Amino acid sequence: xxxxxxxxxxxxxxxxxxxxxxxxxxxxxxxxxxxxxxxxxxxxxxxxxxxxxxxxxxxxxxxxxxxxxxxxxxxxxxxxxxxxxxxxxxxxxxxxxxxxxxxxxxxxxxxxxxxxxxxxxxxxxxxxxxxxxxxxxxxxxxxxxxxxxxxxxxxxxxxxxxxxxxxxxxxxxxxxxxxxxxxxxxxxxxxxxxxxxxxxxxxxxxxxxxxxxxxxxxxxxxxxxxxxxxxxxxxxxxxxxxxxxxxxxxxxxxxxxxxxxxxxxxxxxxxxxxxxxxxxxxxxxxxxxxxxxxxxxxxxxxxxxxxxxxxxxxxxxxxxxxxxxxxxxxxxxxxxxxxxxxxxxxxxxxxxxxxxxxxxxxxxxxxxxxxxxxxxxxxxxxxxxxxxxxxxxxxxxxxxxxxxxxxxxxxxxxxxxxxxxxxxxxxxxxxxxxxxxxxxxxxxxxxxxxxxxxxxxxxxxxxxxxxxxxxxx
Amino acid sequence: xxxxxxxxxxxxxxxxxxxxxxxxxxxxxxxxxxxxxxxxxxxxxxxxxxxxxxxxxxxxxxxxxxxxxxxxxxxxxxxxxxxxxxxxxxxxxxxxxxxxxxxxxxxxxxxxxxxxxxxxxxxxxxxxxxxxxxxxxxxxxxxxxxxxxxxxxxxxxxxxxxxxxxxxxxxxxxxxxxxxxxxxxxxxxxxxxxxxxxxxxxxxxxxxxxxxxxxxxxxxxxxxxxxxxxxxxxxxxxxxxxxxxxxxxxxxxxxxxxxxxxxxxxxxxxxxxxxxxxxxxxxxxxxxxxxxxxxxxxxxxxxxxxxxxxxxxxxxxxxxxxxxxxxxxxxxxxxxxxxxxxxxxxxxxxxxxxxxxxxxxxxxxxxxxxxxxxxxxxxxxxxxxxxxxxxxxxxxxxxxxxxxxxxxxxxxxxxxxxxxxxxxxxxxxxxxxxxxxxxxxxxxxxxxxxxxxxxxxxxxxxxxxxxxxx
Numbered sequence: 001x002x003x004x005x006x007x008x009x010x011x012x013x014x015x016x017x018x019x020x021x022x023x024x025x026x027x028x029x030x031x032x033x034x035x036x037x038x039x040x041x042x043x044x045x046x047x048x049x050x051x052x053x054x055x056x057x058x059x060x061x062x063x064x065x066x067x068x069x070x071x072x073x074x075x076x077x078x079x080x081x082x083x084x085x086x087x088x089x090x091x092x093x094x095x096x097x098x099x100x101x102x103x104x105x106x107x108x109x110x111x112x113x114x115x116x117x118x119x120x121x122x123x124x125x126x127x128x129x130x131x132x133x134x135x136x137x138x139x140x141x142x143x144x145x146x147x148x149x150x151x152x153x154x155x156x157x158x159x160x161x162x163x164x165x166x167x168x169x170x171x172x173x174x175x176x177x178x179x180x181x182x183x184x185x186x187x188x189x190x191x192x193x194x195x196x197x198x199x200x201x202x203x204x205x206x207x208x209x210x211x212x213x214x215x216x217x218x219x220x221x222x223x224x225x226x227x228x229x230x231x232x233x234x235x236x237x238x239x240x241x242x243x244x245x246x247x248x249x250x251x252x253x254x255x256x257x258x259x260x261x262x263x264x265x266x267x268x269x270x271x272x273x274x275x276x277x278x279x280x281x282x283x284x285x286x287x288x289x290x291x292x293x294x295x296x297x298x299x300x301x302x303x304x305x306x307x308x309x310x311x312x313x314x315x316x317x318x319x320x321x322x323x324x325x326x327x328x329x330x331x332x333x334x335x336x337x338x339x340x341x342x343x344x345x346x347x348x349x350x351x352x353x354x355x356x357x358x359x360x361x362x363x364x365x366x367x368x369x370x371x372x373x374x375x376x377x378x379x380x381x382x383x384x385x386x387x388x389x390x391x392x393x394x395x396x397x398x399x400x401x402x403x404x405x406x407x408x409x410x411x412x413x414x415x416x417x418x419x420x421x422x423x424x425x426x427x428x429x430x431x432x433x434x435x436x437x438x439x440x441x442x443x444x445x446x447x448x449x450x451x452x453x454x455x456x457x458x459x460x461x462x463x464x465x466x467x468x469x470x471x472x473x
Numbered sequence: 474x475x476x477x478x479x480x481x482x483x484x485x486x487x488x489x490x491x492x493x494x495x496x497x498x499x500x501x502x503x504x505x506x507x508x509x510x511x512x513x514x515x516x517x518x519x520x521x522x523x524x525x526x527x528x529x530x531x532x533x534x535x536x537x538x539x540x541x542x543x544x545x546x547x548x549x550x551x552x553x554x555x556x557x558x559x560x561x562x563x564x565x566x567x568x569x570x571x572x573x574x575x576x577x578x579x580x581x582x583x584x585x586x587x588x589x590x591x592x593x594x595x596x597x598x599x600x601x602x603x604x605x606x607x608x609x610x611x612x613x614x615x616x617x618x619x620x621x622x623x624x625x626x627x628x629x630x631x632x633x634x635x636x637x638x639x640x641x642x643x644x645x646x647x648x649x650x651x652x653x654x655x656x657x658x659x660x661x662x663x664x665x666x667x668x669x670x671x672x673x674x675x676x677x678x679x680x681x682x683x684x685x686x687x688x689x690x691x692x693x694x695x696x697x698x699x700x701x702x703x704x705x706x707x708x709x710x711x712x713x714x715x716x717x718x719x720x721x722x723x724x725x726x727x728x729x730x731x732x733x734x735x736x737x738x739x740x741x742x743x744x745x746x747x748x749x750x751x752x753x754x755x756x757x758x759x760x761x762x763x764x765x766x767x768x769x770x771x772x773x774x775x776x777x778x779x780x781x782x783x784x785x786x787x788x789x790x791x792x793x794x795x796x797x798x799x800x801x802x803x804x805x806x807x808x809x810x811x812x813x814x815x816x817x818x819x820x821x822x823x824x825x826x827x828x829x830x831x832x833x834x835x836x837x838x839x840x841x842x843x844x845x846x847x848x849x850x851x852x853x854x855x856x857x858x859x860x861x862x863x864x865x866x867x868x869x870x871x872x873x874x875x876x877x878x879x880x881x882x883x884x885x886x887x888x889x890x891x892x893x894x895x896x897x898x899x900x901x902x903x904x905x906x907x908x909x910x911x912x913x914x915x916x917x918x919x920x921x922x923x924x925x926x927x928x929x930x931x932x933x934x935x936x937x938x939x940x941x942x943x
Contacts, residue, residue: 007551010551010555016555016558016559017924020923020924020927023923023927024922024923172507172511175511175514176507176510176511179487179490179491179510179511179513179514180490180491180492180510181490181492182487182488182489182490182491182493183487183488183490184488184489184490229488230521233484233487233488233514233517233518233521234518234519234521234522235518236514236518237514237515237516237517237518237519237521238515238518238519240511240514240515241515241518241519244515370547384525388523391522391523395519410532410533411532411533411535412529412531412532412533417528417529417532419528419532424528424532425528426525426528427526427528427529428526429526436585437585437586439585439608440581440582440584440585440605441582442535442537443535443537443581443601455522467544467580467581467582468547468580468582470582
């Protein structure tokens with residue numbers, strides 16, 4: 001089976017106990033209706049402790065899954081067991097059409113990391129049938145109701161725009177207060193102060209900006225004490241830039257307008273993105289260059305997958321797939337693992353520097369690859385220059401990917417720094433939480449890699465070394 | 474205004490607070506104060522963002538050692554990480570031993586994830602692992618990273634303890650005097666733990682020539698060192714009259730005659746009334762620590778074989794003899810004793826063995842064969858004794874003994890499906906199992922619940938793979 005291997009199941013499992021529990025279920029006897037659509041979807045029903053069997057679905061293309069059991073582990077033992085049986089290939093999965101409950105999941109599935117071709121077809125067929133219904137049953141459509149709904153949406157949108165602008169005015173007032181009081185001591189009261197203005201921004205329907213403000217204290221506290229006042233100036237300065245850009249968004253290019261609106265909190269549904277004209281679509285061989293799993297202050301876990309396109313050619317080489325899951329759901333990892341390769345078509349959100357994307361179509365599912373990712377030969381200095389160019393294009397740029405060659409790790413006190421292998425012209429501090437895990441790289445004279453730079457510290461996601469691949473989790 | 478002027482003018486205002494400053498600088502950015510302040514904030518912030526961070530004035534020079542060992546194959550890295558995640562110390566030790574035997578080392582990138590394992594078994598995992606463990610040690614306390622077979626009289630003090638003990642013991646076999654001289658030279662600079670371990674090597678080839686050195690360290694600061702010195706001096710003296718411990722023991726050994734037709738001597742050890750049952754083994758170990766079997770037999774006016782026969786009705790005296798014969802590597806006596814006292818090793822495992830002897834493979838096999846009598850166990854030996862056995866053996870059991878273990882009632886009871894409990898017992902049996910019997914263990918484990926057998930099974934698979942690495 002392509003897509004899911006035993007190694008991948010091992011990585012997906014939340015803990016060893018889940019694997020052990022799943023192993024007990026890897027027996028066809030406990031299952032009924034084990035089926036496959038032969039297009040990457042498998043499902044079955046497993047008799048658990050409940051009165052009715054649990055329904056389990058797995059998408060092989062992206063290792064997405066769903067189970068109706070009440071477990072708080074993700075994936076649960078039933079999902080793992082279904083994957084396991086598939087990976088081992090000892091159990092026959094009957095070819096069958098997707099039952100209603102599977103189709104229901106496909107329709108509901110909300111994933112930026114890749115809807116299968118099936119779900120695309122599904123959307124298309126749904127659109128078609130709706131269109132057909134309109135043609136065949138015109139008397140059921142009430143034009144007044146349609147107009148009323150459109151007007152209501154328009155009114156809500158205008159109200160939100162007004163609320164956001166009012167919120168931004170309050171943000172400016174808050175910024176002036178901070179600057180009047182002096183930013184040398186901002187770090188001392190950042191937590192409380194930022195929480196109150198973040199709350200105001202939530203009320204003003206600007207959740208994106210609110211999240212940014214909410215994350216600001218942690219960002220500042222993570223820096224050495226001496227760097228905090230300057231960081232406060234930089235970070236608060238960016239907030240004003242965003243507010244100003246938003247107020248003037250009509251004078252910005254369409255791409256930058258999309259960036260600032262997204263930064264403030266406007267979102268775009270998958271369907272809207274699919275139907276939008278002029279979006280960047282890139283097909284190719286994508287390698288997973290890094291993954292990030294981080295809990296946000298709003299108790300959502302952000303799962304990022306950073307993809308690197310190996311084929312040269314037009315369009316972005318780097319793409320970020322982002323998923324959000326509630327922390328209480330217990331899921332700590334996304335579906336992809338660093339080093340995996342997949343053939344896919346990605347659809348990029350509009351941006352002056354397109355990065356965030358959706359998987360529009362998976363041509364061949366993600367599979368592990370031992371080979372090095374062809375990250376190119378730009379050195380760290382060149383990679384950093386590209387970051388500066390990106391910052392000139394999007395002044396409030398928060399995190400930017402860096403891919404580099406000929407780099408080494410060096411140590412000063414407790415801190416580790418990424419430096420060019422040949423000179424000391426640049427030293428990018430590594431995030432402190434990676435100091436232990438990354439320290440074996442100190443013995444490597446030269447490596448290529450991929451990391452995420454936030455202006456202060458670099459999160460090293462991947463290092464390709466003579467000793468093999470080092471992966472930052 | 475260029476960016477440098479902007480920073481020079483605006484940064485002090487923004488940091489100390491605009492309300493404390495005159496605000497004249499802000500007028501450069503417009504007449505509206507609030508608006509100018511916000512512009513100053515965003516422009517200065519942005520100018521700071523485009524300023525590259527200063528490079529530290531110096532970086533540490535890394536001294537990662539050259540490691541001649543091969544790195545463990547990639548395909549085994551993940552299974553090893555999984556195995557060591559909540560495995561028993563026995564499984565970890567078995568893994569470390571095979572790393573050592575095969576001259577393998579963990580992948581350097583796995584060291585942070587294997588930190589606990591590497592700390593406990595660094596001596597067996599190669600130079601890189603030893604460097605990893607010592608990376609935060611002050612430079613003056615650092616040791617070198619030599620394999621035991623790379624040591625010479627010139628560099629032997631630079632290595633870690635285990636290879637040094639091994640080196641010294643080998644040297645004692647070939648040239649006891651040179652080995653003692655090396656020990657004398659480094660003695661003053663060694664830690665108490667090192668002194669205990671190094672001094673125990675004198676046991677190999679102990680002779681009257683060692684007496685002077687032993688007498689010179691009789692007043693060592695560490696009580697454990699003093700105890701070993703006294704023991705070795707007692708061994709050298711060979712006279713009952715010189716040995717106060719022996720005299721004290723003899724006062725507690727009652728002699729009598731037994732048998733109807735043929736009278737035989739019988740010995741009985743009288744324990745002091747204040748020694749409680751759970752303290753018995755410890756008391757016996759302490760009382761009989763400073764004498765040898767020859768001295769005891771001489772004091773009892775018997776041959777050493779007769780000593781065992783005379784003590785056969787007294788489990789405590791038999792246990793004392795088992796301890797002494799194990800220490801003196803008297804395998805023939807130990808074998809005779811455990812025929813009468815098969816649970817001797819269970820009792821031994823309850824004791825701490827700070828000064829236990831290094832045994833080579835052949836000695837360890839013979840010792841285990843004499844000590845472990847699976848067919849005689851009743852009641853079954855508890856888990857800690859198995860773990861102790863693996864520690865003492867530093868490897869697997871001889872095939873014949875292990876075959877008996879796998880057929881023993883004690884082990885069969887562990888395999889019963891309704892038996893509840895963890896997988897510790899399974900892991901230690903797998904750790905003790907020689908290669909040729911692993912198939913048999915796998916077959917026995919097959920019917921068990923996955924959570925009881927998984928770790929043991931995993932250990933067997935990994936050991937098989939590691940032993941095949943060429």
